Amino acid sequence: MTLRTESSTSTGRIGDSPQRPDATLKVTGQFAYSSDLWMEGMLWGSTLRSPHPYARIRSIDIAPALAMAGVQAVLTADDVPGINAYGLDHPDQPVLAEDVVRYQGEPVALVAADHPEVARLAAERIVVDYEQLTPITDAMTAVGHVDWNTPGRTGVPSLHPDGNLVRHVKIRTGDPDPKADVVIIGEYDVGMQDQAFLGPESGLAVPAEDGGIDLYVATQWLHVDQKQICAALGLGPDKVRLTLAGVGGAFGGREDLSMHVHACLLAIHTGKPVKIVYNRAESFLGHVHRHPARMRYEHGVRRDGTIVYVHATIYLDGGAYASSTPAVVANAATMGIGPYDVPNVRMDCYGAYTNNPPCGAMRGFGTVQAAYAYEAQLDRIAAELGLDPVGVRCRNALHEGSRVPTGQLVDSAAPVVELLHRVEALPLPPPVDPSRLDLREQPGGVSNTTHGEGVRRGVGYAVAFKNVGFSEGFDDYSTARVRLEIVGGEPVVTVYTAAAEVGQGLVTVEQQIVRTELGVEKVVLAPADTRVGNGGSTSASRQTYVTGGALKAACEAVRAEVFDVAQRCYGRMVRGLRLVDGKVVSDTEGGIGSLADLLADTVVERTVEWRHRPTYPLDPETGQADAHVQYAFAAHRAVVDVDTELGLVKVVALDCVQDVGRAINPQAVRGQIYGGSVQGLGLAVMEEIVVTDGLVRNASFTDYLIPTILDVPPMRVELLEYADPHAPYGLRGVGEPPTISSGPAILSALRQATRQPLTHIPVHPDHLIGGPVALTNPE
């Protein structure tokens, strides 16, 4: 036997695209999502929410609800046994409102009943006496600014004890008073986007004999939930056990608690299992959204298109509670000028409390909003100087070895120029052929609004720039336990991790890593729960990197132990050992035995806590620091047709080239890019939670539109794989970049087609036909 023949025959390794382990369950309807859970004798919970954005609670009368047949418990803030406050960054959000409500939809009371409709009707019967207060609905006003970056407004009421400023991040680098040939100033605002995951917030809380609680829930991070639930219930972590139920998408919207504590409270009070499932309207009110942003950018450039400086101010509306606003502010600030190398930067980014719906994590996390502004500015620079938009981007692009405005060195691939050139080189869709016109491909579609008259085409480009993993010194780690044993004569590996699979395919990647590292075909994934150590958040494009890293390290520890066993068993040193297809193989001696024979009854189990390299907090005055772990880049090209008479849009093509470091699972990587691109498309042309005076106007899929298959063009995707030497397998986080650049590319294309400034995102039809939005570039 020659040594070369020992390469694996398995097809489920790193770089392959094996089937998802949960795919069969999901296509047969057997996969148990959090809303599918059922238990004999369970009750249904329902939540009464504030109808007002800001009000004092004078009194709550629960008697009418309690009197309804079938109602088993009605709870208010008085029934919260622990600390009535939770939050991802700091605990400022009540589990149930006490004396004041700060946003429309804030939970006020809970009901458990034997039928979901009874619970809902009973909640409506609770009488709350509110004294309405005047809501603060604008972030700039909330922090007391009279103009961009200009304090001076007095008398703004504080919504929280420490005032309305959640965080201000400043970045100062280079010459504070730089000179440029041409100055381009633009103001932009981005509306509130919803994650719109399809699986509603839901879960089942089961009271346990030990006085504790078992919660089965859809979430992105079991351990951070557990910590907050423990505090609210006044129970230790041994009494609050969480298991991941099937998750129907997340996109950041499941980082914060929703029904978790509520279901636990009702279950503890009634002694019965309690299930809560939000309906779509409640879901719109029941999770945080993407921060709306107001942004002012000033770019100073030389005549050749070189950017000399950027001065930028960003206000992010965090809504009523902090959630992850502090980290979102840091992201918007540190990546706010985009993937461009600029020597002189002054950035001020503010996160504010208002009485709007709370905002927090959503895919892209602070960089999406900024990308609309910086990419619009790049296009304006090109237009002003008569240069090619791709050329201007390439002239200023970051490279490996550049420093970003925080002073951090870009110390792995940053192929911005190559991404742009590659996406530019992809074939363009053919021009519309009037003789073979299909309405379904026209703006307006089968509404039959145009046969090509007034339709203009535009092409636009944009580049995404995103950190991967948690930043600013956060102790970001994951835990993996790997157990190798022989079952029925075959080696079997069981993986234990608390990392949440939310649809992205982490479970597939986990199996691929084990097959690659241990050469074992059969890999069982134990349910994700809090019995194993913290897996960290399924967010920030970090799970393949961090939990993948932990799993790889745990496999390496198991492998080292297996080799020890082998050396002991053979009674001598054998060099160059590997595990391939269930066998121990030596580089020098070939196959030397099967795992089954070698291990017999021996179980090898290792648990590893794994961290990426450290990051550091931003300097409070200058924003200087090595704050981020890794940067990721993607470039999009969008092609649009616009009916310039009606303001209707058809996105004709949306192509993407992304550097993924190493495509662990190419099919899943492409899936992330397609899906992320389309969420970006949604924000660009249709998605906005309309909030007036603190009230949400469109909490349904009838009024909040997300892209259908008809709104989406065919998409070409190309992957680059420049290994990051700091990351496991060289991989680069994949999930977020496509969501960042797709929308700005579409906006760029729309501006080219319409010659309109389009400073509000998402665009509305009246903006596209020249409605009343003007560029603000003072003379």
Place this chain on the structure above:
Amino acid sequence: MRITCTVNGQARELDDVWEGESLLYVLRERMGLPGSKNACEQGECGSCTVYLDGETVCSCLVAAGQADGREIRTVEGLSDGERLHPIQQAFVETGAVQCGFCTPGLLVQIEDLLRRTPDPTDLEIREALAGNLCRCTGYEQILEAVRLAAGRIRSTA
């Protein structure tokens, strides 16, 4: 109220159904068939799509009482025992499943499409699936799955 119907070929009889319940609720909560999903419960997302007497409907919009005496087929009735339906198999292979919450409704809608139009163009596929929202995939790999399944079904027909 009492409801008698056939679900995935089996006769079912239910008592004490409240008049306000939807067919979706009855399937999910009373019949132990939670495969049909509840993403909006207002007829906008297609995740609850089932066959009602051979026509695809949003089961969240069908009152439970309207199902009385009718024949229902859900995602749980698509596969032939252990063997996946070709559309299910194609979804598994092409990456058309991510979170999978849209999948059951899509599968039913696609089966209906391919029975009527065995060789659909991409535009026909898009038109037929325009009522089925998916938030994860961007639809590209769903299109791939439909093309793959259509080809396989035609070649075995």
